[in-house]
Amino acid sequence: MTASYTIPVTAEHEYPVIIGRGLLGELPHLCAGAQRVAIIHSAVLTTSAEAIRDDLHDGGFECFLIEVPASEDAKTAPVASFAWETLGTCGFTRSDVIVGLGGGATTDLAGFVAATWLRGVKVIQIPTTVLAMVDAAVGGKTGINSDAGKNLIGSFHSPHGVLCDMNALDSLPPHDLLSGFAEVIKVGFTHDASILTDIEDRGEACIDPGGDLLADLVRRAVQVKADVVAVDFKETGEGGGVGRAALNYGHTFGHAIERVESYRWRHGAAISVGMVYVAELARLGGKLTESDVQRHRDLLEQLGLPTTYAGDRWDQLLSAMQVDKKARGSVLRFVILNGLQNPVFWEGPDPALLHAAYGAVTA
């Protein structure tokens, strides 16, 4: 895929997700109607943020930068408050625009700040990791963390546009690129079998940031997300079936690992183990075959993603998984596969099966 490709998302309102290279020329059109643009970014992207600021300035916008900490350190109430205060100081109005430039943590924060400032201003997301391109920046879920848990404070607030500029991935450390790729594999298991066969056939070419295949896989993963959120924007199960919750495949156990590891594990690495866990659970429940589970392991390990976890943390993991349960106010619920590409819910599995699946993923 060399030319740019636009996927329209029709959830809450219609917006484009544009995937390609050298896309920053699209930004002034998307900002049309605003007088001020605030770019929320982390230090590692300062050079890009400054280039965007200068470009927008030349286009007649008043533009300012809001630098925030890297990764999960950005998704806190004090950082959101710092951003709100800066918007206030700069006289940011309802017709102005926030740009989120960075990985999923930055785009989650930028979306949340945009959702809450003046009860909602436009946000344009410029994701710079694979994870943010295929997942965090698309679909309108925004949020921050608190001591009570990850992503428990937030809002649905769809972006005004999303620019996935593949050139941004050139500077991304390989382990961050790989971590995000776990979400591409996830979509292969839940929705699009051709993603899995392409990875099996092409191996490491899939994660070459300079190659066309990665851009094409990003496009297909974004298409799945666009289709899913168009039907079930708020994850209420609208449209029947599992709906948007399918995208949480591997996340119940994965979030528990992140919490137990105090968010030092990359999200995608935790989700990688989480997918193997829930595949083992489905096998124990008679929904997946042994070879389906082995395919999970083979695909993830082929690219160097983790598939096992420490064997002495069950109690901590189980109590961390209760946070997901608390968020929904019902029993512990997993998205499992009843056959590949067929996500279903499994509510309240037998605790003995939960523990047995853990035994199958311990190192």
Ligand SMILES: NC(=O)c1ccc[n+]([C@@H]2O[C@H](COP(=O)([O-])OP(=O)(O)OC[C@H]3O[C@@H](n4cnc5c(N)ncnc54)[C@H](O)[C@@H]3O)[C@@H](O)[C@H]2O)c1
């Ligand atoms: N809103 C949603 O629907 C949704 C979905 C999935 C994940 N998420 C959230 O996304 C977050 C994870 O996102 P992530 O994996 O992108 O991690 P991240 O945002 O923490 O970024 C990873 C690291 O890469 C750096 N970085 C980002 N872009 C770079 C670039 N181009 N070059 C060099 N360094 C760069 C960041 O500064 C950071 O240190 C989590 O907080 C997760 O909860 C949200």
